[in-house]
Amino acid sequence: MILPNFKTSLIASMVAVLCACNSEIDDLADKNAGQPDDHEHTEITSTGRLAISHADAANVSIFDTDTNALLEMFNTTNIVSGLYASPNNRFAVLIQRADNYVEFIDGGLYREDHDDHLHDYKQAPALSGFTLTNDKPTHFDVSEQQAALFFDGNIDAGIAASFAILTDESIANGETLATHSFANAMHGTAQIRGDSVITTYRSEDVTSVLPNYVEQLHIHGDHFHQEQRFELDCPALHGSAQNHQHIAFGCGDGVLVIEEHNGAFNATKVANLDSFAEGARIGSIKGSEHSELFLGIAQSKLFYTIDPESAEMTQLAWQQNTENTVLASALDSITGEFYVLESDGFLSILDAEDDWQVSARFQVLDSPAGSYALAASAADDTVYISDANNQTVLSVDTHEQTAETILNLDFTPSKITWLGIAEEAEHDH
Structure with missing residues (x-):
C-alpha cells in the first residue's frame, strides 16, 4: 500500500499542506472507489458550497454559493469545535473535540474518476452515518488525496494518542484506511509522506502534553511500524507543514526540518x-509546493520565513501598521496564497x-x-x-x-469551510 507523493499537483483544501506518490494507502483507496459507473461523462460548473x-x-x-441559498441545516451530536474539508473537498469534517466525536457531512458536490472518464455529481447534502470516537480529535492535516486526523488522547485518564488516515472514498464507505496508536497521550500532529507518516513522540519524562521528538512510521497494511526516531529533539512541539521536499515542525527553540531524499529522511x-x-x-507553520x-508564525502576527537549505530564519516586515492584530487567516493550498485579515479591516495576501511576500492588500471590512x-x-x-458580530458572510x-x-x-457563525469541485480538477481533463 502506498501514499501519494507531494510532487504531484495539489487538489486539497486549505487547512493543510499537500503531498503524494504511489503507495500502499493508494491500494486501499482503490479498493474503496467501487461506486457504480454509468459511463456518462458529466461536467458540472459550480462555485461550490459553504459549510x-x-x-x-x-x-x-450548508449553503449553495451559486444561489446563496440555504440547502440544509444539520443537527450535530455536539457543538462543532473544528470544521475542515476532506482532501477532495466533498465532505465537511466536524470535529467535536471536547466530546471525543467526529462526524461528516457529504456536501453533495464532487467528482469521481471512473478510469475512462471523469464524472461530476451534484446532489443534496447529507449527514453521513460514519463517525469516529477516539479521545480529543484535533489536528487534521491534508496530503493531497489523503488526510491524517490526530487524536490527542487524555493524559489524565491515561488514554493514548492516535491518528487515522482518511480519504473521500474511505469516508463515503464509512471506514479509515489505516490507524496508529501511540504509547501515551500528546497534542500531536501527523504528516503523510510517501509510504511513511512523519509524526510526533512524547517522552514519558515530559509532563506537558506537547511532544518533544519526531519519528518516522511506515505503512504496513492497515497499521504502521516505527522506522526511526530522529535524534534531534523538538521541545514543546506545536505546528507542522510540508512542501515538496521537506517537513517542518515548530519547536520551543526553533524549527525541526525533516528532509526527504531518495526515500531517506534526515533531520536538521x-x-x-x-x-x-x-x-x-x-x-x-505554513507550507506550499510553490x-x-x-512560513513560521509566532505570537499570531510575527511572520518568519524558514529556509531548510540554508537553515536560516528571517523575519518578514509584512504589516503596514504593526499595531494591527490578526483576526483570521487561511491558506489556499492550490495557489499557495495565504490570506490574513487584520484588525483595520484590510486583507493581506502573502x-x-x-517567498511569502505580500502581493496585495485591500480593505474588506469597515470597523471590524x-x-x-x-x-x-x-x-x-x-x-x-x-462575521460573527453581524451574522453575515x-x-x-x-x-x-x-x-x-x-x-x-x-445564527452566529463560528467555523467556515468551502466544499466542491476544485478548479485544478477541472483542468485535468
Missing part, C-alpha cells in the same frame, strides 16, 4: 532568532511563490469587531469571510479586490 458551524448550537448549515534544526522575546516561539521556504473566519474557494479566486474577489455581503444569517 458553516453555529457558535452556540449543535448545528452546521533551524534555531530561533536572537531577537525572539523570552517565551516566543514558532507555533504555527515555495522552498516555510504569496508562497514570491468580534470574531471572523476565512475559507478559500478551490474553484475560483474567492475568499469567504464569516462576505464574498471577496481577490483578483478584482472587491467584497460584498452574500449571506445574512439567522
Whole structure:
C-alpha cells in the first residue's frame, strides 16, 4: 500500500499542506472507489458550497454559493469545535473535540474518476452515518488525496494518542484506511509522506502534553511500524507543514526540518532568532509546493520565513501598521496564497511563490469587531469571510479586490469551510 507523493499537483483544501506518490494507502483507496459507473461523462460548473458551524448550537448549515441559498441545516451530536474539508473537498469534517466525536457531512458536490472518464455529481447534502470516537480529535492535516486526523488522547485518564488516515472514498464507505496508536497521550500532529507518516513522540519524562521528538512510521497494511526516531529533539512541539521536499515542525527553540531524499529522511534544526522575546516561539507553520521556504508564525502576527537549505530564519516586515492584530487567516493550498485579515479591516495576501511576500492588500471590512473566519474557494479566486458580530458572510474577489455581503444569517457563525469541485480538477481533463 502506498501514499501519494507531494510532487504531484495539489487538489486539497486549505487547512493543510499537500503531498503524494504511489503507495500502499493508494491500494486501499482503490479498493474503496467501487461506486457504480454509468459511463456518462458529466461536467458540472459550480462555485461550490459553504459549510458553516453555529457558535452556540449543535448545528452546521450548508449553503449553495451559486444561489446563496440555504440547502440544509444539520443537527450535530455536539457543538462543532473544528470544521475542515476532506482532501477532495466533498465532505465537511466536524470535529467535536471536547466530546471525543467526529462526524461528516457529504456536501453533495464532487467528482469521481471512473478510469475512462471523469464524472461530476451534484446532489443534496447529507449527514453521513460514519463517525469516529477516539479521545480529543484535533489536528487534521491534508496530503493531497489523503488526510491524517490526530487524536490527542487524555493524559489524565491515561488514554493514548492516535491518528487515522482518511480519504473521500474511505469516508463515503464509512471506514479509515489505516490507524496508529501511540504509547501515551500528546497534542500531536501527523504528516503523510510517501509510504511513511512523519509524526510526533512524547517522552514519558515530559509532563506537558506537547511532544518533544519526531519519528518516522511506515505503512504496513492497515497499521504502521516505527522506522526511526530522529535524534534531534523538538521541545514543546506545536505546528507542522510540508512542501515538496521537506517537513517542518515548530519547536520551543526553533524549527525541526525533516528532509526527504531518495526515500531517506534526515533531520536538521533551524534555531530561533536572537531577537525572539523570552517565551516566543514558532507555533504555527505554513507550507506550499510553490515555495522552498516555510512560513513560521509566532505570537499570531510575527511572520518568519524558514529556509531548510540554508537553515536560516528571517523575519518578514509584512504589516503596514504593526499595531494591527490578526483576526483570521487561511491558506489556499492550490495557489499557495495565504490570506490574513487584520484588525483595520484590510486583507493581506502573502504569496508562497514570491517567498511569502505580500502581493496585495485591500480593505474588506469597515470597523471590524468580534470574531471572523476565512475559507478559500478551490474553484475560483474567492475568499469567504464569516462575521460573527453581524451574522453575515462576505464574498471577496481577490483578483478584482472587491467584497460584498452574500449571506445574512439567522445564527452566529463560528467555523467556515468551502466544499466542491476544485478548479485544478477541472483542468485535468
